[in-house]
Amino acid sequence: DAGVTQSPTHLIKTRGQQVTLRCSPKSGHDTVSWYQQALGQGPQFIFQYYEEEERQRGNFPDRFSGHQFPNYSSELNVNALLLGDSALYLCASSLYVQRDQPQHFGDGTRLSIL
Amino acid sequence: GENVEQHPSTLSVQEGDSAVIKCTYSDSASNYFPWYKQELGKGPQLIIDIRSNVGEKKDQRIAVTLNKTAKHFSLHITETQPEDSAVYFCAAFPGYSSASKIIFGSGTRLSIRP
Numbered sequence: 001d002a003g004v005t006q007s008p009t010h011l012i013k014t015r016g017q018q019v020t021l022r023c024s025p026k027s028g029h030d031t032v033s034w035y036q037q038a039l040g041q042g043p044q045f046i047f048q049y050y051e052e053e054e055r056q057r058g059n060f061p062d063r064f065s066g067h068q069f070p071n072y073s074s075e076l077n078v079n080a081l082l083l084g085d086s087a088l089y090l091c092a093s094s095l096y097v098q099r100d101q102p103q104h105f106g107d108g109t110r111l112s113i114l
Numbered sequence: 115g116e117n118v119e120q121h122p123s124t125l126s127v128q129e130g131d132s133a134v135i136k137c138t139y140s141d142s143a144s145n146y147f148p149w150y151k152q153e154l155g156k157g158p159q160l161i162i163d164i165r166s167n168v169g170e171k172k173d174q175r176i177a178v179t180l181n182k183t184a185k186h187f188s189l190h191i192t193e194t195q196p197e198d199s200a201v202y203f204c205a206a207f208p209g210y211s212s213a214s215k216i217i218f219g220s221g222t223r224l225s226i227r228p
Contacts, residue, residue: 042221045215102148102163105150107157108157
């Protein structure tokens with residue numbers, strides 16, 4: 001049973017560029033949440049997707065956008081990259097009707113902005 | 115919204131001793147409290163969780179306690195082993211009546227001395 005998978009594992013970009021990160025949820029899950037984890041910090045919620053719609057959003061600018069596909073996989077897009085966007089980006093999956101159940105995390109994409 | 119405070123930020127204990135990590139939350143509506151362990155280069159992994167209708171839960175060497183009145187919860191690891199070295203995060207889920215996103219603490223780096 002495959003868990004949450006994310007790609008790529010590492011990415012290097014320069015300021016002003018755009019990036020797309022990908023996530024496949026755990027089998028049987030229908031909800032994907034994205035988190036940003038800066039070095040030495042806890043994960044910060046970016047947004048959550050269910051039924052191909054953004055359901056909840058954290059305190060992140062519109063430069064951060066996402067998408068969910070019919071197969072429940074998801075993408076995180078970040079435009080006009082800033083140095084401060086350097087972080088580990090985590091994807092977590094769950095069942096929407098059981099939002100108080102444990103979320104399952106992938107191992108993340110390490111994004112470095114030069 | 116919910117705010118989760120976690121301490122200490124770093125903890126070093128002798129192998130075989132116990133470790134305790136404490137968290138407080140602000141939203142009295144929070145009803146689900148997971149704990150995650152994050153090893154280097156990996157995503158957070160759920161190690162134990164507790165719901166608001168329970169005061170204590172134990173799983174082998176790991177236990178969690180919850181005091182709803184004081185709005186704090188704690189992780190207890192007994193007979194610590196080298197493989198317990200990692201960063202631990204507490205989290206709180208503020209319930210279905212509010213934004214259904216899990217809020218994480220800032221993490222505790224636990225080191226086990228041989």
